[in-house]
Amino acid sequence: xxxxxxAEESECSTLEIxxxxxxxxxxxxxxxxxxxxxxxxxxxxxxxNGGKDIIRIEKAASMSLDMDNRxxxxxxxxxxWARERHKQRRKLGAxxxxxxxxxxxxxxxxxxxxxxxxxxxxQEQGEVYGVQMMYSGNFDIQAEVSQFNSVRWQAGIGTNDFxxxxxxxxxxxxxxxxxxYSDEGIDKMTANxxxxxxxxxxxxxxxxxxxPILINNWEATYFHFTGEKLVAIAKEAKKLGIELFVMDDxxxxxxxxxxxxxxxxxxxxxxxxxxxxxxxxxxxxxGMQFGIWLEPEGISEDSDLYRCRPDWAVGVPGRKPCLSxxxxxxxxxxxxxxxxxxxxxxxxxxxxxxxxxxxxxxxxICDKFSRMLDSSRQGEFAHRYVLGLYRVLEKLTEKFPQIxxxxxxxxxxxxxxxxLYYMPQIWGSDTTDAIERLSIQYGASxxxxxxxxxxxxxxxxxxxxGRVTPLSTRGCMAMAxxxxxxxxxxxxxxxxxxxxxxxxxxxxxxxTLIQRGDYYRITSPLEGxxxxxxxxxxxxxxxxVSAVYHHVQANPVPVRVKVQGLKDEADYQLFxxxxxxxxxxxxxxxxxxxxGEAISGASLRQFGFVVPEAVNGFxxxxxxxxxxxxxx
Numbered sequence: 175x176x177x178x179x180x181a182e183e184s185e186c187s188t189l190e191i192x193x194x195x196x197x198x199x200x201x202x203x204x205x206x207x208x209x210x211x212x213x214x215x216x217x218x219x220x221x222x223n224g225g226k227d228i229i230r231i232e233k234a235a236s237m238s239l240d241m242d243n244r245x246x247x248x249x250x251x252x253x254x255w256a257r258e259r260h261k262q263r264r265k266l267g268a269x270x271x272x273x274x275x276x277x278x279x280x281x282x283x284x285x286x287x288x289x290x291x292x293x294x295x296x297q298e299q300g301e302v303y304g305v306q307m308m309y310s311g312n313f314d315i316q317a318e319v320s321q322f323n324s325v326r327w328q329a330g331i332g333t334n335d336f337x338x339x340x341x342x343x344x345x346x347x348x349x350x351x352x353x354x355y356s357d358e359g360i361d362k363m364t365a366n367x368x369x370x371x372x373x374x375x376x377x378x379x380x381x382x383x384x385x386p387i388l389i390n391n392w393e394a395t396y397f398h399f400t401g402e403k404l405v406a407i408a409k410e411a412k413k414l415g416i417e418l419f420v421m422d423d424x425x426x427x428x429x430x431x432x433x434x435x436x437x438x439x440x441x442x443x444x445x446x447x448x449x450x451x452x453x454x455x456x457x458x459x460x461g462m463q464f465g466i467w468l469e470p471e472g473i474s475e476d477s478d479l480y481r482c483r484p485d486w487a488v489g490v491p492g493r494k495p496c497l498s499x500x501x502x503x504x505x506x507x508x509x510x511x512x513x514x515x516x517x518x519x520x521x522x523x524x525x526x527x528x529x530x531x532x533x534x535x536x537x538x539i540c541d542k543f544s545r546m547l548d549s550s551r552q553g554e555f556a557h558r559y560v561l562g563l564y565r566v567l568e569k570l571t572e573k574f575p576q577i578x579x580x581x582x583x584x585x586x587x588x589x590x591x592x593x594l595y596y597m598p599q600i601w602g603s604d605t606t607d608a609i610e611r612l613s614i615q616y617g618a619s620x621x622x623x624x625x626x627x628x629x630x631x632x633x634x635x636x637x638x639x640g641r642v643t644p645l646s647t648r649g650c651m652a653m654a655x656x657x658x659x660x661x662x663x664x665x666x667x668x669x670x671x672x673x674x675x676x677x678x679x680x681x682x683x684x685x686t687l688i689q690r691g692d693y694y695r696i697t698s699p700l701e702g703x704x705x706x707x708x709x710x711x712x713x714x715x716x717x718x719v720s721a722v723y724h725h726v727q728a729n730p731v732p733v734r735v736k737v738q739g740l741k742d743e744a745d746y747q748l749f750x751x752x753x754x755x756x757x758x759x760x761x762x763x764x765x766x767x768x769x770g771e772a773i774s775g776a777s778l779r780q781f782g783f784v785v786p787e788a789v790n791g792f793x794x795x796x797x798x799x800x801x802x803x804x805x806x
Contacts, residue, residue, distance in 0.1 A: 180377065189205075190203050200222070217236055218351065230339055233333050239353075243266065247263055248271065257603070263291070274315070278542065279311060280588050282586060286307035289305075302355070307351055308592045310560055312557075365692060386530070388465065388658035390630065405456050406664065414663070418462060418529070418530055424445075425446065427477060437480060439468070451526050469534040470515045496540050498537035499537050531574075532582055535588060564596070581599070586602055600626060607636040608648045616698065619695060625656065628658070651794070703730060706722075711739075716801065717738075734784055738779065740799070748797055750795065
């Protein structure tokens, strides 16, 4: 019932070590699968009860590693709603330290990833050990430094409130832990994880297939729309080159705000002005694909489903439930709940021409209690919930292989390798502010490829921060992901619409490079004035360098970029993705941008080039590096 990495026989070999406890007649199998091409070892454990008595499992780590402490530092990702995955690096001290989630999801607050670094480790140099959990629920990752300065490093299901009752002849499987090592700095760890997730975690039709550029109506309309308004947005989006329209929250039941209707997955035809099928067909007739937002794990107290089945909501009987975003959670640990959701969503999706589903879950789980479990088994609830979610996703993705599913957990609250097994991309954060997204996407890049991150261009002033950034900067940020828009097209000027067409043209031109190239972090959004990242073709023929000024100064220190992943012996030309002289007359470009000038790959790697100065607040530049045509 758990997601698992996969491979052809020639790509992977597995070692199983069987440990036996003769007193309890307990067998524990340690499974190591070696993916040599990606330098990744996956580890999980199977506990088998061969005795006559029940066994209570209170802790079952997916991996446990003992090693000498080499002045290690610990790299982790922390945050909150709308500011997920902010990097934290600190020295490993004596005793226990680590990260965990007890929220029923991998969480906004602590991400299921940790790296141990030698003290002098940089992006390009030093040793790194990485672990991330292929799991979407509670987790613990901890490192203990002993009295003898050794390190015991463990990762597994969260132990908070966990207790699994294992009966005679039963087995318990832990989630996979994904382990990697690099002696070439943090970038190599990143490359290992990116390749592994693209090749051995993400599956289905959209594993390698081009994904459409979308527009989502949420920040354009929120709950307040009609079918005519949605069709109008789709029509305008088509003119700009956008390929997929996504209808977000508010289309079903009595759903005019976030306090009612959740769980009633029946279209509100009065609000839409037609059936859902008719609306979808109208949008498809405009030359757009049609997508839809769902939150099947949530339920409102003010809903027909809750009035009919209040026992399906997670909560302790007799106690007032704890609401979050005005809603409760359906008990996905129950098979009858799972079966209902599979049937209802299947009936809904089967009746419309849909090619995309955004699967959301807007709150964490508290009041952990299931009416289907007796008192001795309540410690199984959180894990059974995740297993139930995985069963639902497996059934639906099997039934609708043509649909591109995107995960979402109130933004980035459930961003993990476990969910990527069912959905090839996950919404990065409910923050669409371009400058805030720099830190969020920087953090995600440590473990996940660009193709896994949902990113959108939104309106200004931004709806979460109020910040005003140029449209070009918002586009540059959003191209570091799956790319799309979330705004009201009817409020754009003709100049802005022209710029959006140009952005889409750039993204389409460089799509393969962006989605499948090698990713490099050049500078950090947590330091200096400019965040720079690069994506290079594995062949070394081309690269795209993106730079966003997150802090503008007078008389600034030049921002130098040393380009990675090129061929030392080859010559390259650099191009800006906009007409610099026409937009900024009188401004001079730094060395390296003169028309037709050839620069060697070795020079770009060792000396680099200087990013053009910021000419306005939050300026962004995209610099395309291309190998010179062969000269006879």
